[in-house]
Amino acid sequence: MLEFSGFRRNEMDNYRQEKVQKFEEFVDRRLKPDLVSAIAERDKVFEQQKIFSDLRRNIENLEKNSVTSLRTMVNLGSEVYMQADVPDTQRIFVDIGLGFHVEFTWSEALNFISQREERLAGQIEEYTRLIASIKAQIKLVYEGIRELLQLPAERSVQESFF
Amino acid sequence: MEEPTVKGTVTPLSSMFPVEDAQRAAKRVVDALSEKQQELNQVKEFIADNTNLIKLVQKLPEELHHDIMVPFGKAAFFPGRLIHTNEFLVLLGEGYYADRTSKQTVEILNRRGKALESQVNSIKAMMQDFQAEASFFDATANEAAEGLVEIREEYVEENSSERVSDPGSIKQRLSSFSEADNTNVEDEEYARMMSRLDELEQEELAAEVDNEVDEDNQNQGNTAKSDKEIYEDEEYARMMSRLDKFEQEELAAEIDNEVDEDNQGNAAKSDKESDEDERAITDFDQFSDQIAPDHNFRHSEELRSSKRPQRTKDKKTSEDFSNNFCRQQDLSDQSCTDLTVQAVTRDIVKSSNAEKASMLPEVKEKDGAVPSSKNEVSAQSSKPGIDNSEVSAQTSKPGFDIQKAFTGSVVEHTPKIQTSTWEQAEISSKPSKPVSRFKMQRR
Numbered sequence: 001m002l003e004f005s006g007f008r009r010n011e012m013d014n015y016r017q018e019k020v021q022k023f024e025e026f027v028d029r030r031l032k033p034d035l036v037s038a039i040a041e042r043d044k045v046f047e048q049q050k051i052f053s054d055l056r057r058n059i060e061n062l063e064k065n066s067v068t069s070l071r072t073m074v075n076l077g078s079e080v081y082m083q084a085d086v087p088d089t090q091r092i093f094v095d096i097g098l099g100f101h102v103e104f105t106w107s108e109a110l111n112f113i114s115q116r117e118e119r120l121a122g123q124i125e126e127y128t129r130l131i132a133s134i135k136a137q138i139k140l141v142y143e144g145i146r147e148l149l150q151l152p153a154e155r156s157v158q159e160s161f162f
Numbered sequence: 163m164e165e166p167t168v169k170g171t172v173t174p175l176s177s178m179f180p181v182e183d184a185q186r187a188a189k190r191v192v193d194a195l196s197e198k199q200q201e202l203n204q205v206k207e208f209i210a211d212n213t214n215l216i217k218l219v220q221k222l223p224e225e226l227h228h229d230i231m232v233p234f235g236k237a238a239f240f241p242g243r244l245i246h247t248n249e250f251l252v253l254l255g256e257g258y259y260a261d262r263t264s265k266q267t268v269e270i271l272n273r274r275g276k277a278l279e280s281q282v283n284s285i286k287a288m289m290q291d292f293q294a295e296a297s298f299f300d301a302t303a304n305e306a307a308e309g310l311v312e313i314r315e316e317y318v319e320e321n322s323s324e325r326v327s328d329p330g331s332i333k334q335r336l337s338s339f340s341e342a343d344n345t346n347v348e349d350e351e352y353a354r355m356m357s358r359l360d361e362l363e364q365e366e367l368a369a370e371v372d373n374e375v376d377e378d379n380q381n382q383g384n385t386a387k388s389d390k391e392i393y394e395d396e397e398y399a400r401m402m403s404r405l406d407k408f409e410q411e412e413l414a415a416e417i418d419n420e421v422d423e424d425n426q427g428n429a430a431k432s433d434k435e436s437d438e439d440e441r442a443i444t445d446f447d448q449f450s451d452q453i454a455p456d457h458n459f460r461h462s463e464e465l466r467s468s469k470r471p472q473r474t475k476d477k478k479t480s481e482d483f484s485n486n487f488c489r490q491q492d493l494s495d496q497s498c499t500d501l502t503v504q505a506v507t508r509d510i511v512k513s514s515n516a517e518k519a520s521m522l523p524e525v526k527e528k529d530g531a532v533p534s535s536k537n538e539v540s541a542q543s544s545k546p547g548i549d550n551s552e553v554s555a556q557t558s559k560p561g562f563d564i565q566k567a568f569t570g571s572v573v574e575h576t577p578k579i580q581t582s583t584w585e586q587a588e589i590s591s592k593p594s595k596p597v598s599r600f601k602m603q604r605r
Contacts, residue, residue: 055235074232074244077215078274079253080267082222084232086242095237109238 016148023145027138035134042127049120055094056113059106062089170315176306184306188299195292202285209278216271223248223264 062070070086092109093101104112222228225247232242250267251259262270 051236055238058235070232070240070242072232072234073251074230076218076222076250077211078271080215080219080271081251081259082244083246083249084230084242085227085245086232086240089240091241092234093231093239093241101239 020145020148023141023148027141031134031138031141035131035138038127038131038134042124042131045120045123045127049117049124052113052116052120056110056117059092059109059113063106170313173312173314174306175302175310175312178312179302179306181303181306184299184303188296188303191292191296191299195289195296198285198289198292202282202289205278205281205285209275209282212271212275212278216268216275219250219264219267219271 067089070089072084072086073081074084075081090105091103092106093103094109094112096102096112102112222244226245227247228244230242230244231239234240248264250262250264252262252267252270254260254270
């Protein structure tokens with residue numbers, strides 16, 4: 001687009017030129033990084049949601065099979081595992097955020113998880129909306145630039161849009 | 163020289179390497195450098211993790227169990243404890259896991275650490291390259307910015323004015339000169355080649371004469387070409403006596419064969435046993451288990467009781483080292499005696515390894531006195547004394563007359579030959595060294 005503006009420099013005054021550059025910079029330096037970070041945040045929340053849905057499924061499994069003691073493998077790091085014994089599965093410590101863990105019974109844990117999932121779903125909704133708005137802003141700025149450049153073909157498209 | 167024309171060219175450096183380009187290139191290299199730095203940091207992190215894990219793995223088996231919070235998914239824990247603290251399941255790669263003890267796990271982790279170290283080294287080397295590149299680009303950019311110019315001038319030789327004035331004649335002269343030179347060189351080369359050829363022919367002649375002497379050796383499959391002629395006669399005589407011996411032995415063995423086929427293998431082995439390590443002996447135990455169960459207990463008892471007071475393995479190896487020094491010399495006159503034995507024993511030893519793996523439990527059952535773990539078996543039986551003749555005499559105890567005759571002949575050998583056979587055998591049959599079962603299976 002800048003090249004094109006250079007091509008038509010004769011017809012354009014410096015003011016417009018500067019304006020276009022400012023808009024472009026705004027898109028590149030502000031809106032696009034915002035968009036990237038918002039998407040990353042939403043991905044994190046997705047991950048959390050998956051963790052908790054897995055946990056719920058596991059606890060439900062334990063409940064269904066009425067497992068009271070458990071033997072699993074613990075990852076010590078670098079894919080080195082050791083056997084671990086859980087004598088009592090009734091009490092489970094669930095991460096509630098900020099590094100705190102709360103001791104729950106199974107039903108309490110399930111209750112907490114469903115609440116947590118609800119909240120995570122809300123967060124995801126929020127982020128999705130944020131992302132959509134950033135995308136809309138980017139589009140808006142581009143349309144503004146097109147208008148400044150007075151591109152007839154683009155304008156017709158733009159008019160059909162709005 | 164007559165006309166003062168401009169001979170060189172002057173190009174400003176900035177026209178060849180524009181300042182911005184040079185700077186951009188430098189920036190790109192710096193970016194690559196920082197990327198490598200990140201990679202390096204990551205690898206260093208891995209190394210730190212690895213060393214921590216090694217410490218942990220070493221510490222865990224100190225107690226029977228550790229109270230921990232057992233992770234359940236990523237967001238939940240159960241209060242529990244680690245059990246079987248000396249059993250680790252280690253990822254080998256490609257989704258294969260192995261059950262290892264603490265010690266073995268530490269070994270694996272150490273090897274991983276070494277791989278990481280080499281990675282660090284390679285990254286560091288790459289970074290050095292990039293740094294040199296970056297400094298070069300920076301220097302170029304600075305020079306271009308300062309307005310440095312490059313001056314190029316054709317180099318013309320000015321020794322004789324003739325050359326400058328008449329380049330054509332020089333060419334001719336040059337060519338003729340080089341031609342003459344060439345012929346000279348060719349002559350010289352030809353003479354040298356011819357003399358070399360003569361030399362080689364003479365050598366070959368000499369070798370043929372040698373070969374005639376050697377021919378008998380070769381008939382026996384002796385490929386040793388000793389250039390020490392002093393040994394030759396001696397060697398030949400010894401060889402002939404050996405040949406006779408072996409013929410007799412073979413005859414005996416053939417008779418034996420009719421009695422029991424396994425016997426022959428064992429007989430040949432018992433020769434080797436004298437200088438081989440424990441495997442052959444344990445094997446012999448097994449063998450006698452099968453054939454003469456009556457003798458077995460007595461025999462193995464004798465074996466062990468007589469061996470314990472004998473020299474330990476350390477001493478044996480130390481003597482081996484001393485033998486190593488004369489090995490080079492020996493090889494030439496030994497090989498004639500060895501090779502005939504080797505041909506038989508090599509296969510046997512190999513098969514006996516496999517046999518051993520499968521048969522060891524049997525030994526355990528039959529001979530209650532044998533320690534329970536396989537390692538111990540090999541450790542104990544690896545005490546064979548230096549005194550080869552004694553061992554061979556022992557191993558031949560379970561009464562087979564023909565064997566006795568055979569091993570008797572072994573006793574007659576000079577100790578020098580025996581140690582050499584041992585060394586040869588060691589070279590030829592590595593699997594018979596005390597290796598772990600894991601390694602053996604992997605071979």
